[in-house]
Amino acid sequence: MNNGNIEEILKNIGAEEIPADVHEIAQETSNNFSSSLRQTRQPKRHILLEQIMKSRITKLAAAAVIIITCVIGLSLWRTTGSGIALADVLAQIEKVGAYRHQCNSTLTNLMESNTPFKSHYTMLRSQKYGYKTVSDDPNDAINYYSMQEKAGFIIRPKQKEYERIDFPGEKLTSLAQSQHDYYAGGIVKKILGCKYESMGRSIVDGVEVEEFRTTDPNYVSQKKPSQVDVRIWVDVKTRLPVRTEEHITKGKTTWDFTTNDYQWDIPVDAADFKPVIPDDYTQAERDPFYEFAKMKDITEENVIEGLKLYADLSGHYPKSVTWFPEVQYQWSEFEKSQTPAALRLKEEIKGLTEEEKANRLRDALMPMHCINGFYYELRRQKKDRSYYGETVTPKDADKVLMRWKVSDNEYRVIFGDLHAETVSPEKLAKLEATLPK
Amino acid sequence: MNRSERLEIFERLRAEYSFFLLSVLWRLTGDRELFAEAMQYTLMGMWEHIEKLNGRKAGAYIYRIALSANSRAWRNRIGRNGEFDRSRIDIDTDPGEKLSRVELTAKVRKAISRLPDKQGTAIVMRCLQQHDYETISEKLCCSEASARSHVSKALAALKEKLAAFA
Numbered sequence: 014m015n016n017g018n019i020e021e022i023l024k025n026i027g028a029e030e031i032p033a034d035v036h037e038i039a040q041e042t043s044n045n046f047s048s049s050l051r052q053t054r055q056p057k058r059h060i061l062l063e064q065i066m067k068s069r070i071t072k073l074a075a076a077a078v079i080i081i082t083c084v085i086g087l088s089l090w091r092t093t094g095s096g097i098a099l100a101d102v103l104a105q106i107e108k109v110g111a112y113r114h115q116c117n118s119t120l121t122n123l124m125e126s127n128t129p130f131k132s133h134y135t136m137l138r139s140q141k142y143g144y145k146t147v148s149d150d151p152n153d154a155i156n157y158y159s160m161q162e163k164a165g166f167i168i169r170p171k172q173k174e175y176e177r178i179d180f181p182g183e184k185l186t187s188l189a190q191s192q193h194d195y196y197a198g199g200i201v202k203k204i205l206g207c208k209y210e211s212m213g214r215s216i217v218d219g220v221e222v223e224e225f226r227t228t229d230p231n232y233v234s235q236k237k238p239s240q241v242d243v244r245i246w247v248d249v250k251t252r253l254p255v256r257t258e259e260h261i262t263k264g265k266t267t268w269d270f271t272t273n274d275y276q277w278d279i280p281v282d283a284a285d286f287k288p289v290i291p292d293d294y295t296q297a298e299r300d301p302f303y304e305f306a307k308m309k310d311i312t313e314e315n316v317i318e319g320l321k322l323y324a325d326l327s328g329h330y331p332k333s334v335t336w337f338p339e340v341q342y343q344w345s346e347f348e349k350s351q352t353p354a355a356l357r358l359k360e361e362i363k364g365l366t367e368e369e370k371a372n373r374l375r376d377a378l379m380p381m382h383c384i385n386g387f388y389y390e391l392r393r394q395k396k397d398r399s400y401y402g403e404t405v406t407p408k409d410a411d412k413v414l415m416r417w418k419v420s421d422n423e424y425r426v427i428f429g430d431l432h433a434e435t436v437s438p439e440k441l442a443k444l445e446a447t448l449p450k
Numbered sequence: 451m452n453r454s455e456r457l458e459i460f461e462r463l464r465a466e467y468s469f470f471l472l473s474v475l476w477r478l479t480g481d482r483e484l485f486a487e488a489m490q491y492t493l494m495g496m497w498e499h500i501e502k503l504n505g506r507k508a509g510a511y512i513y514r515i516a517l518s519a520n521s522r523a524w525r526n527r528i529g530r531n532g533e534f535d536r537s538r539i540d541i542d543t544d545p546g547e548k549l550s551r552v553e554l555t556a557k558v559r560k561a562i563s564r565l566p567d568k569q570g571t572a573i574v575m576r577c578l579q580q581h582d583y584e585t586i587s588e589k590l591c592c593s594e595a596s597a598r599s600h601v602s603k604a605l606a607a608l609k610e611k612l613a614a615f616a
Binding site for chain 1 (some may be wrong): 463464471475482494507554558572577578580591
């Protein structure tokens with residue numbers, strides 16, 4: 014295939030008409046997301062779940078994400094004939110600190126020969142500490158979200174490896190919150206957004222319950238499923254769920270998901286959510302997607318980190334910071350370097366496949382990528398920036414490497430040894446007068 | 451930035467970029483399910499990085515977010531194991547040559563989803579949206595020569611990825 018063929022295909026793609034129903038899908042997806050932002054305190058991040066959980070459980074979770082997207086109703090306080098308001102159930106769930114429940118999941122896809130996927134696992138959720146899932150199958154991954162560590166962990170017994178995904182700032186808290194109410198509160202929220210009915214009272218697991226049911230296709234957003242049957246049984250005394258069942262058919266895919274054996278408001282402590290990683294487990298490569306998720310903020314500290322990395326790898330600072338090439342081309346600048354950091358990195362990537370190598374390098378060189386972003390931002394904000402990497406080296410401790418204006422009478426300066434100071438314009442003029450020509 | 455400010459910016463961007471997202475993501479996915487998934491990831495990415503989108507660089511960030519979302523949607527295809535799934539081909543597709551063309555187009559889309567960010571952006575802007583290099587260089591914050599280089603490298607990478615279909 015030559016470039017002409019590819020360009021022709023690309024041109025054809027570019028000229029494609031967008032089908033009318035795709036406009037509708039776009040509008041619906043966008044509106045639903047916007048609604049979820051307005052209805053909840055935190056945005057829904059269910060779709061992060063399947064990235065982290067890669068076991069059979071998590072494939073099911075991923076499937077659920079495709080199938081299930083919340084449609085949240087506006088009329089929350091609708092009571093049924095029996096007097097229980099589902100919105101009241103939601104409020105009760107949100108008061109609970111921690112709870113445990115069982116999950117049974119079956120995904121059948123007629124297009125896939127290796128389905129159905131079945132799994133049974135226990136979920137432990139805490140608003141304070143995070144949550145974890147433990148499958149009945151000892152070979153399946155154990156998944157943790159630890160708020161203390163501000164990270165997610167996937168421990169894979171079969172592979173004897175684990176993965177750690179760091180979540181900066183409040184991300185983990187938000188994620189844990191969204192997961193906390195996903196299976197119980199989330200289901201209630203979605204039912205509230207649909208036409209539903211009370212099916213009356215009965216006894217489930219020895220508890221008097223009221224059953225609610227919806228068959229409204231709006232339970233699932235995006236492309237409508239051909240069949241929806243969702244039921245929830247609520248303890249009439251505590252107003253908390255006892256059991257939920259979802260049966261959703263969409264095309265050739267069927268999703269059955271049941272939760273039961275709820276233990277509400279149970280005592281937990283941090284140790285319950287601390288990942289247990291055996292000594293002989295190795296750390297797995299991270300999914301490259303998380304580079305984006307954990308993309309560094311463009312701050313002075315991160316610029317210094319990026320400059321330090323560059324200097325460690327090359328022995329000098331970048332001559333220009335207006336543009337950094339892509340990682341694989343950037344690496345070519347360091348390939349011949351004999352600095353200890355460069356030698357270490359070369360050793361690390363030795364023997365890796367091209368893809369593994371690209372991932373490792375992208376990870377290793379990531380800190381540099383905020384340098385040009387930072388410098389560009391200074392220009393955009395007209396901060397009177399300058400950079401002297403062409404002449405200033407890591408040995409020039411008192412020479413100005415980069416500077417920018419922070420106010421009418423102050424400049425921020427990063428020096429050759431990467432310490433930073435705020436100086437007056439007069440002092441800056443003196444410092445810059447000493448720079449090599 | 452408080453939540454209501456974040457929401458206001460998000461809604462403004464959602465309106466401003468709705469056609470852009472529709473146009474780019476559909477062309478990159480060509481599949482309704484993938485498209486909806488990529489759209490969701492894009493909106494989520496916009497919300498998560500909303501502070502960075504309140505400025506002149508918003509367009510560049512949104513490009514990057516959309517392309518990452520597209521890559522992620524492609525990666526998430528359950529049970530595909532990286533293989534092209536024939537069930538994705540329209541059922542009214544004729545066998546033979548037309549199948550090959552449709553399959554090839556899907557492979558090109560998938561290959562784009564695996565390009566590095568800037569190459570992906572460059573190829574989408576240049577070949578799918580027919581932007582000039584000046585616009586591309588502005589969006590990528592680089593020189594026109596670098597923008598040309600990104601397009602060229604992206605084409606070379608696509609050619610390599612698709613060499614088996616010569």
